[in-house]
Amino acid sequence: MPSKQAVRLLIKARWIIPVVPANRVLENCAIAIKGQKIIAITPWEEAEKRFQAEQTLNLENHILIPGLINAHGHAAMNLLRGYADDYPLETWLNEHIWPAEAKHVDAEFVRDGTELAIAEMIRSGTTCFADMYFFPEQAAQVARRAHIRAQITFPILDFPTAWGDGPDDYFAKGLALHDEYRADDLIRIGFGPHAPYTVSDQHLQRVATLAGELEAPVQIHLHETAKEVSDALEQTGKRPIARLQELGLLTPQTQCVHMTELDEQDIGTIANSGAHVIHCPESNLKLASGFCPVHKLGQAGINVALGTDGAASNNNLNMLEEMQTAALLAKAVSQNPAAMNAHQALACATINGAKALGIDQVTGSLEVGKSADICALQIDDLANLPLYDPAAAIAYNNRALKVSHVWAAGRALLLSGHLQTLNERDIKARTQVWAGRIHPNNGSTP
Ligand SMILES: [Zn+2]
CATH class of the missing domain: 2.30.40.10 (Urease, subunit C, domain 1)
Incomplete structure (x- = not known):
């Protein structure tokens, strides 16, 4: 025998x-x-x-x-869960989130917020997440310690933030981080130009060139709302998707997040480019941003993955729930109950995420x-x-x-429901400290 x-x-x-x-x-x-x-x-x-x-x-x-793949989020924003609810995207960002970030975000905030997020993701079945946030070196370190797979994209914006002085500084720090994790089995570093309205042509083009050379992923918020598209038309005469295509930024390495406001030409451009769409249905619903036409995208042969977005606009990182919302919403938007069946929803949360992140040879099934x-x-x-x-x-x-x-x-x-690589009690204690700092009345009765 x-x-x-x-x-x-x-x-x-x-x-x-x-x-x-x-x-x-x-x-x-x-x-x-x-x-x-x-x-x-x-x-x-x-x-x-x-x-x-x-x-x-x-x-x-x-x-x-x-293992589920959360293809878009801002993990550290878990510390801003429930901080500003029921606003439209622009008000939410300009009047609430960005001021709170300016006041509180530093390396420790990102370390502790990311750890809270990773604990939540593991407990809801996620084994890989894509992240875009300040102090990405902190997020990468926490992910490595937790032994979770991650794509960490470093942010590029035209203006200074707590993480750096501006684009040159972001590129220098991000490229050094890319170098540091080049041989890592679980962590991949990519480019995270925030959105077409916060990054100029010059820097978007630089992302395109460098990402091509390094074969690194690029993730960008794109066509999140109708207003983003109409403002862009007014200011540049172009729809953001057309502008990115001209700048060479739409490639099979590109992950386009949100994509709610799309005409036939936009869909054709994305399909021809091989770029991927990351659908974040709960964030879009909560901020009343619009609806991503996932059924049409699928028919055009575009790969659609799923993400929760940050906890501040969701308010959780549970990919099982996101899958359910995606399936139900696809049916409602297309008025077709077969628009996304159960197996397709599961594929969006697994293999499609792996394809979008360029790791489908390794994971996703x-x-x-x-x-x-x-x-x-x-x-x-x-x-x-x-x-x-x-x-x-x-x-x-x-x-x-x-x-x-x-x-x-x-x-x-x-x-059996118990975290093995992270200490739940410690995470809860540190989160309480942050809650006291960010919202001084937290936990006390007025
Ligand atoms: Zn986002």
């Missing part, structure tokens, strides 16, 4: 939705993990015959899915040879019974699910 192959971990699960191939639900299968990678997905009995595991985990009431980035959802709550379709339970009824286990690159980040 041939000897068994040694593996580190064998996860036996009631259901597995690998996402690739699409629309597939496997029953009573196991995932074998060796080192950081998935080396087999096979029926239970077969797995027991083939593998000698250091550890075997029986998840008999669970669904395994790829449960496949042999890919990184063991896995989320386990416990599904024995009566609110999910009877369970005919696990994908539908995830997309349409995820409040009745519990994220129980999470692994990134084979390492456990969450076991």
Whole structure:
């Protein structure tokens, strides 16, 4: 009898939705993990015959899915959760968020806010996030410590901020950071020009040139509101998408966030460029920014990923909820209940995110040879019974699910609901200190 192959971990699960191939639900299968990678997905009995595991985990009431990918956010803004609600984007930014940031944001704010955000993301099944914020070196360090996968884009704006004196300083610091993480397995550094209305042609062009040379990702807020587009037309005579295309900034490395105000020509330009769209439905709904026409984008062959945006405009970083909102909103906007089905919603939150971030060879699906980035959802709550379709339970009824286990690159980040790489008590204590500083009345009765 041939000897068994040694593996580190064998996860036996009631259901597995690998996402690739699409629309597939496997029953009573196991995932074998060796080192950081998935080396087999096979029926239970077969797995027991083939593998000698250091550890075997029986998840008999669970669904395994790829770790979720939150493709857009500002993690440190978790410290501004609930700080300014119910304003439109311009008022929210100009009168509330930017003044609060000017007053409070420094390296410590970003370190502590990012840690709070990562803890929240891990607990809701996310194994990879894309971030755009000041002091990106802090975010990268926290992500590395937490052992979560991340794309950290350093911000480029035309004006000075707490992080730097202006564009030259941002480029110098950002490029040094890119260099530092060049060989990192989990963290990738990219360019984060904030938006067409905060970055001049000269600096957008510089981003395009450098990102091309370094093969680095670029993430930009784009066509977030109708006003952004009409103001741009008034000031430049061009729609922002047309301007970015002229500047050479729309490429397969470009991630366009929001995209609510799009005409047929805009959609054609994006489709031809190979750029990706990051849809943030809850942020768009909350700021009344508009609706991203995801169904039309899909028909045009454009890759659509999902992001939560920052906690200040959401107010959480839960990708399961974002998936549900995306699916329901796509149906409403297109007046077509088949506009985004449960499997498509799950793909937006996993493999499409990996494609947008340029890491789909590594993550985004449960496949042999890919990184063991896995989320386990416990599904024995009566609110999910009877369970005919696990994908539908995830997309349409995820409040009745519990994220129980999470692994990134084979390492456990969450076991039976407990964080493994971060200290929850410590994070809560530091958040309370910040809450007192940012909003002095916080926690006390008036
Ligand atoms: Zn954003």
